[in-house]
Amino acid sequence: MPPDTEDGVQYSFALEYTGPPVGYDIPRAVPINVSKIPVAAVVSHINFPRKITLPVVKPLLPSSDTSKNPNSVITGKIPGKDCGSEEGVITVSPTSVIERAADCNLQESVFSGELSSSGLLNDGARSSSTIEFSDSFDDKSRDESLLKLRVSNELSSILDWESNESVLSSVDVDDEYPSSRVSSVKVSNNEVNGEGRKAPVVTFRDIESDDGVGGDDTSDIDDGFEGNEDFLEEEDRVIRVKREARSKGKKGSCYRCFKGNRFTEKEVCLVCDAKYCSNCVLRAMGSMPEGRKCVTCIGFPIDEPKRGSLGKCSRMLKRLLNDLEVRQIMKAEKLCEANQLPPEYVYVNGEPLCHEELVILQNCLNPPKKMKPGNYWYDKVSGLWGKEGQKPSQVISPHLNVGGPIKANASSGNTQVFINGREITKVELRMLQLAGVQCAGNPHFWVNEDGSYQEEGQKNTKGYIWGKAGMKLVCAFLSLPVPSKPSNSCGEQVNSLISRSVPDYLEQRTLLKLLLVGYSGSGTSTIFKQAKILYKPVPFTEDERENIKLTIQSNVYGYLGILLEGRDRFEEESLAAMKKVRSTDETEAIGSTSNTKNQTIYSIGPRLKAFSDWLLKTMVSGNLEAIFPAATREYAPLVEELWKDAAVQATYKRRNELEMLPSVSSYFLERAVEILRTDYEPSDLDILYAEGVTSSNGLACLDFSYPQSASDDKYDTEDLHDALLRYQLISVHARGLGENCKWLEMFDDVGMVIFCVAMTDYDQFTVDGNGTSTNNMMLSRKFFESIVTHPTFEQMDFLLILNKFDLFEEKIERVPLTQCDWFDDFHPVISRHRSNSNSNSNSINTSPSLGQLGAHYMAVKFKRLYSSLTGRKLYTSVVKGLEPDSVDAALKYAKEILKWDEEKPNFSLSEYSMYSTEASSYSP
Ligand SMILES: Nc1nc2c(ncn2[C@@H]2O[C@H](COP(=O)(O)OP(=O)(O)OP(=O)(O)O)[C@@H](O)[C@H]2O)c(=O)[nH]1
Ligand SMILES: [Mg+2]
Numbered sequence: 054m055p056p057d058t059e060d061g062v063q064y065s066f067a068l069e070y071t072g073p074p075v076g077y078d079i080p081r082a083v084p085i086n087v088s089k090i091p092v093a094a095v096v097s098h099i100n101f102p103r104k105i106t107l108p109v110v111k112p113l114l115p116s117s118d119t120s121k122n123p124n125s126v127i128t129g130k131i132p133g134k135d136c137g138s139e140e141g142v143i144t145v146s147p148t149s150v151i152e153r154a155a156d157c158n159l160q161e162s163v164f165s166g167e168l169s170s171s172g173l174l175n176d177g178a179r180s181s182s183t184i185e186f187s188d189s190f191d192d193k194s195r196d197e198s199l200l201k202l203r204v205s206n207e208l209s210s211i212l213d214w215e216s217n218e219s220v221l222s223s224v225d226v227d228d229e230y231p232s233s234r235v236s237s238v239k240v241s242n243n244e245v246n247g248e249g250r251k252a253p254v255v256t257f258r259d260i261e262s263d264d265g266v267g268g269d270d271t272s273d274i275d276d277g278f279e280g281n282e283d284f285l286e287e288e289d290r291v292i293r294v295k296r297e298a299r300s301k302g303k304k305g306s307c308y309r310c311f312k313g314n315r316f317t318e319k320e321v322c323l324v325c326d327a328k329y330c331s332n333c334v335l336r337a338m339g340s341m342p343e344g345r346k347c348v349t350c351i352g353f354p355i356d357e358p359k360r361g362s363l364g365k366c367s368r369m370l371k372r373l374l375n376d377l378e379v380r381q382i383m384k385a386e387k388l389c390e391a392n393q394l395p396p397e398y399v400y401v402n403g404e405p406l407c408h409e410e411l412v413i414l415q416n417c418l419n420p421p422k423k424m425k426p427g428n429y430w431y432d433k434v435s436g437l438w439g440k441e442g443q444k445p446s447q448v449i450s451p452h453l454n455v456g457g458p459i460k461a462n463a464s465s466g467n468t469q470v471f472i473n474g475r476e477i478t479k480v481e482l483r484m485l486q487l488a489g490v491q492c493a494g495n496p497h498f499w500v501n502e503d504g505s506y507q508e509e510g511q512k513n514t515k516g517y518i519w520g521k522a523g524m525k526l527v528c529a530f531l532s533l534p535v536p537s538k539p540s541n542s543c544g545e546q547v548n549s550l551i552s553r554s555v556p557d558y559l560e561q562r563t564l565l566k567l568l569l570v571g572y573s574g575s576g577t578s579t580i581f582k583q584a585k586i587l588y589k590p591v592p593f594t595e596d597e598r599e600n601i602k603l604t605i606q607s608n609v610y611g612y613l614g615i616l617l618e619g620r621d622r623f624e625e626e627s628l629a630a631m632k633k634v635r636s637t638d639e640t641e642a643i644g645s646t647s648n649t650k651n652q653t654i655y656s657i658g659p660r661l662k663a664f665s666d667w668l669l670k671t672m673v674s675g676n677l678e679a680i681f682p683a684a685t686r687e688y689a690p691l692v693e694e695l696w697k698d699a700a701v702q703a704t705y706k707r708r709n710e711l712e713m714l715p716s717v718s719s720y721f722l723e724r725a726v727e728i729l730r731t732d733y734e735p736s737d738l739d740i741l742y743a744e745g746v747t748s749s750n751g752l753a754c755l756d757f758s759y760p761q762s763a764s765d766d767k768y769d770t771e772d773l774h775d776a777l778l779r780y781q782l783i784s785v786h787a788r789g790l791g792e793n794c795k796w797l798e799m800f801d802d803v804g805m806v807i808f809c810v811a812m813t814d815y816d817q818f819t820v821d822g823n824g825t826s827t828n829n830m831m832l833s834r835k836f837f838e839s840i841v842t843h844p845t846f847e848q849m850d851f852l853l854i855l856n857k858f859d860l861f862e863e864k865i866e867r868v869p870l871t872q873c874d875w876f877d878d879f880h881p882v883i884s885r886h887r888s889n890s891n892s893n894s895n896s897i898n899t900s901p902s903l904g905q906l907g908a909h910y911m912a913v914k915f916k917r918l919y920s921s922l923t924g925r926k927l928y929t930s931v932v933k934g935l936e937p938d939s940v941d942a943a944l945k946y947a948k949e950i951l952k953w954d955e956e957k958p959n960f961s962l963s964e965y966s967m968y969s970t971e972a973s974s975y976s977p
Contacts, residue, residue: 295325295356296324296325296350296353297325297326298322298325298326298327298347300327300328305317307319307328307329307330307332307333308327308328308329308333308337309329309330309333309336309337310330310332310333312330312332313330317330318330318331318368318369319334319369320334320338320345320367320369320370321345321359322337322338322345322346322347322350323344323345323346323350323355323356323359323362323363323386323392324346324347324350324353324354324355324356325347325350325353325356326356327347331369331372331373334369334370334373335373339351341382341385341386342385342389343385343386343389343391343392344363344364344382344383344385344386344387344389344392345367345370345382345386351391352391353391354391354392354395355391355392357398357425357426360394360425360426361425363386363387363392364383364384364386364387365383365802366379366382366383368798368801370382371801394411394424394425394426395426396408396410396411398426398427399411399414399424399426399427399429400427400428400429400441400456401414401429401430401431401455401456401457402429402430402431402456402457402458402459402460402463403428403456403457403460404456404457406455406456410454410455410456411455413453413454413455414449414453414455417449417450417453418450419436419448419449419450419537420449420450421438421447421449422447427440427441428440428441428442429441429456430459430460430463430464430475431449431453431455431456431459432445432451432459432472432473432474432475432500433451433452433453433459434451434452434473434499434500434501434502435448435451435472435473435500435501435502435504436448436449436450436451436502436536437472437473437475437500437534438534439463439464441463441464442463442464442465443464443465443478444464444478444480444481444532444533445464445481445533445534446534447534448502448534448535448536448537451501451502452502458474459473459474459475460475461474461475461476462476463475464476464477464478465478466478466479466481467479468481468482469495470482470485470492470495470496470497470498471496471497471498471509472498472499472500472506473498473499473500474497480531480532480533481533483531484518484524484527484528484531484533485518487524487527488516488518488519488521488524488527489516489521490506490515490516490518491515496508496509497509500518502536503517503536504517504518504519504520504536505517505518506518519535519536526760529590529758529760530590532590564756564779564780564781565778565779565780565781565804565951566780566781566783566800566802566803566804566805567780567781567782567783567803567804567805567806567807567944567947567951568783568785568800568803568805568806568807569581569782569783569784569785569807569809570784570785570786570787570790570806570807570808570809570840571787571808571809571810571811571833571836571854571856572787572809572810572811572814572829572832572833572836572837573786573787573788574811574814574829575809575810575811575814575833575856576809576811576854576856576857576932576934577784577786577809578744578746578753578784579741579856579934579935580784580807580809580854580856580932580934580940580943581753581755581782581784582740582741582746583741583934583935583937583940583941584755584757584782584940584944585755585757586737586740586741586937587937587940587941587944588755588757588758588759588760589755589757592737592740593737593740598734598735598740601735601740601743601746602733602734602735604743604744604745604746605721605728605733605735605739605740605743606684606685606728606729606733607677607678608718608721608743608744608745609721609722609725609728609729610668610672610677610684610692610729611672611677612714612715612718612721612722612725613668613692613695613696613722613725614668614669614672614677615711615713615714615718616701616704616705616708616711616714616722617665617668617669617695617701617704618669618711618713619704619707619708619710619711619714620655620657620665620700620701620704621665621669623653623655623703623704623707624653624655624656624700627653627654627655628651628653631653654699654700654703655700655703655704656700657695657698657700657701661691661694661695661698664688664691664695665695685729685730685731685733686731688729689726689729689730689731692725692726692729693725693726693729696722696725696726697726705722715744716860717742717743717744720742721739721742721743741935742935752783752784752785752789753783753784753785754781754782754783754784755781755782755783755784756779756780756781757779757780757781757782758778758779758780759778759780759944759945759948780948782944783800783803785800787836793839794839794840794843797840797843797845797846798845800845801845803849804850804951805849805850805851805852805947805950805951806840806841806846806849806850806851806852807851807852807854807943807947808837808840808841808851808852808853808854809854809856810830810833810837810853810854810855810856810911810915811829811833811856811857812855812856812857812858812860812861812907812908812911812931813857813860813861813864814828814829814830814832814833814873815828815829815830815868815870815872815873815876816828816864816868816872816873817829817830819832828872828873828874828875830873830875830876831873831874831875834875834915834918837853837915837918837919838918838922841919841922841923842922842923848925850928850950850951851919851925851927851928852927852928852929852930852943852946852947852950853912853915853919853927853928853929853930854929854930854932854943855908855911855912855915855929855930855931855932856932856933856934857933857934858904858908858931858932858933858939859933859935859936861904861907861908862902862903862904862905863904865903865904865907866903866904870907870910870911875914876910876911876914879907879910881903881906881907881910908931912929912931915927915929916929928946928950930942930943930946
């Protein structure tokens with residue numbers, strides 16, 4: 054609880070982070086004790102040019118200005134060129150915490166805008182303010198507020214938004230800005246795993262700043278808002294001023310009851326950003342006729358950065374309200390008048406739209422998707438549409454009378470090749486070349502909406518850009534748009550068919566999330582990597598490959614170490630055996646295994662022995678990682694010598710006896726010499742097989758679209774829909790879910806859970822700390838039970854992946870399935886003519902193999918278990934994780950299930966599921 058001092062001054066303090074485990078460093082609060090603050094000087098009056106966006110701060114000073122104008126509007130946006138499309142909304146007060154809560158390189162804000170609650174406020178009268186970053190504004194988007202304040206040089210120099218790190222993080226705050234309370238995010242670039250986020254290291258510095266800002270409570274606005282004029286008239290234009298709620302509670306507490314802290318779950322007002330705890334939200338927001346807004350904010354436009362969350366219900370509301378209410382509120386939130394995009398926020402070809410133009414754009418047959426405030430270019434002839442300065446993102450309906458004429462530099466192309474007056478980008482030029490368009494001599498093309506093109510000034514059509522087979526795929530690879538349907542010969546658009554047949558979920562849910570989990574060793578990382586290789590045009594970046602290379606090399610050293618340890622053991626055993634024989638018969642030689650008295654086939658020379666001992670010692674001390682990449686340079690020749698040594702080869706032959714050696718090690722060990730060279734470059738297959746490439750207990754996320762099939766060059770509606778949908782595969786390790794899977798709550802917005810089981814686990818055992826040995830399949834089952842019954846996943850679809858079928862098929866022939874107690878009633882009736890993996894492929898035999906029967910049996914077991922726990926049906930898929938086609942089929946099956954779910958809410962699943970609960974309906 055925040056202690057109140059005698060004079061009623063409140064302060065709060067930073068708490069250690071206790072939330073879910075995350076794949077980056079956690080911010081630490083480091084209080085400092087300084088007594089002054091950075092000051093923004095107020096200038097009398099400046100007229101900003103209309104389209105210029107400037108960083109603006111509220112100069113609340115310990116001077117008379119502050120008291121004269123306590124309600125200054127203090128929002129502004131900061132162009133952040135290096136931050137992609139990010140801009141900040143700043144609010145600064147003398148005691149404010151300056152926080153940079155989102156790093157430009159982070160794909161998602163890790164701190165969801167709530168980083169600032171470590172604020173130590175003690176001016177009592179004023180709430181602390183924050184600098185917040187939103188991600189939905191373009192560089193050039195205009196300020197939403199009318200601001201007539203100048204940022205003092207001093208402060209603007211602090212706020213170096215162009216750099217990736219806040220300057221504040223690199224200056225000595227105590228010296229330079231002794232009065233400031235500063236926190237910033239530093240990004241450490243030592244992230245090894247490209248799938249994780251960059252790890253932000255946040256340092257907080259804090260002070261007890263109580264000088265000069267004697268709070269004057271009475272000057273606060275009655276309704277608690279910073280901007281109480283919500284629309285200002287500037288010249289001939291309406292400018293919307295952001296309403297900002299102010300809480301008198303401590304930072305991070307509920308704006309109504311002032312209880313809780315930044316970790317308390319809260320619902321946010323879409324207009325003023327007020328945050329309410331679950332006890333207060335319904336009172337503060339009432340019946341929500343315009344969605345999640347405080348009652349006092351109804352009728353006001355939403356805070357634009359929150360546009361992306363329109364219609365996306367929070368967990369809290371889902372808990373507090375019933376389904377129907379939630380749906381109605383979300384619908385109102387998306388559709389009500391007040392929440393629509395203000396036309397003047399959208400610039401097309403350099404001109405702001407008026408209301409009619411926005412209506413035309415939004416209601417055309419093929420409208421721009423996910424339109425946000427910002428600057429766009431539009432080629433009215435071809436329908437190509439994109440963000441200003443960028444390549445085209447979409448082909449929308451052509452010939453719409455919106456915006457100004459297109460500019461040559463609209464997409465910042467530098468190719469000297471023009472399409473309809475716009476200089477195209479390099480990637481478009483590449484596409485044209487692949488489409489067989491002759492681009493020599495800096496041509497100017499005239500391209501129509503159907504892709505037919507002519508050279509400017511000529512009459513005859515030279516061809517169709519998108520007409521060639523495979524162009525859809527090329528464009529998908531180059532992330533370039535294709536028209537959703539070619540126009541017919543009369544030039545009339547027929548793409549409406551497509552637009553109309555796009556189901557609602559295409560519009561509403563842009564990202565469909567699949568959560569991939571499984572018990573340890575079940576193959577989740579393999580499936581994740583496989584998906585990356587399958588669906589990403591460039592699966593791994595250069596940096597990722599470099600890190601993966603080190604991981605693989607370090608793995609190989611690890612495998613070698615295990616081999617060398619085995620060699621030691623085998624040598625000892627051999628020597629002991631020799632001794633025994635010698636003691637019984639002194640004169641008899643030890644046969645082929647020795648050439649001298651203390652030599653066996655497992656013995657190595659002293660130099661290799663010294664290297665071996667060093668390697669084992671390094672491994673035991675856990676320092677193996679630390680010796681890279683120097684180790685590869687230094688020891689590659691020794692490794693080569695060692696690997697070729699007869700003793701090591703003899704040990705390798707007995708690798709089945711080395712328990713620690715994973716089966717995948719053979720794949721790498723046999724190429725140890727090549728892999729441990731400095732110039733080694735891992736192939737995709739190497740990466741697939743490599744252990745430790747995905748983060749071991751953190752999260753790994755993959756955004757992808759299912760690629761369109763390359764073969765058909767017809768416009769397939771189904772295919773196009775698929776290409777439009779974005780999916781996210783989230784892989785999380787069992788360890789990362791915490792005790793009782795408590796962090797599963799974080800994944801309540803996923804569309805489906807894919808649970809992975811290693812079929813080969815049935816004869817494997819794990820010994821726990823008490824020495825109790827448990828069958829791995831039972832452990833996997835237990836984990837499955839806790840996930841499917843987790844409250845977060847009520848009504849969730851589950852796809853069970855029975856993985857490692859290749860190994861299973863082979864194992865079940867040797868080891869009976871009944872090794873696992875759960876499978877003790879597996880008594881397959883096996884046809885004498887049954888096929889198995891070794892059977893002659895020419896013989897026509899439809900009876901399933903033992904492996905297939907086992908897989909079917911296992912699927913039924915899990916289905917019955919699932920059904921008894923949830924009353925629902927389980928989808929299953931038998932997979933060979935190392936085979937791309939197999940993983941592709943399973944993930945496409947997941948896509949189909951999601952589709953059925955969207956299209957047919959009351960659909961009976963049994964007829965489509967791969968296996969019914971009855972064994973008789975099995976079809977492999
Ligand atoms: N033969 C075969 N091996 C597989 C298959 N799937 C995974 N593996 C191997 O099984 C081992 C474990 O797979 P991972 O993908 O690392 O499993 P995981 O679930 O991520 O395991 P942890 O993260 O260690 O809990 C690796 O050596 C994989 O190469 C498969 O279908 N067939
Ligand atoms: Mg893994």
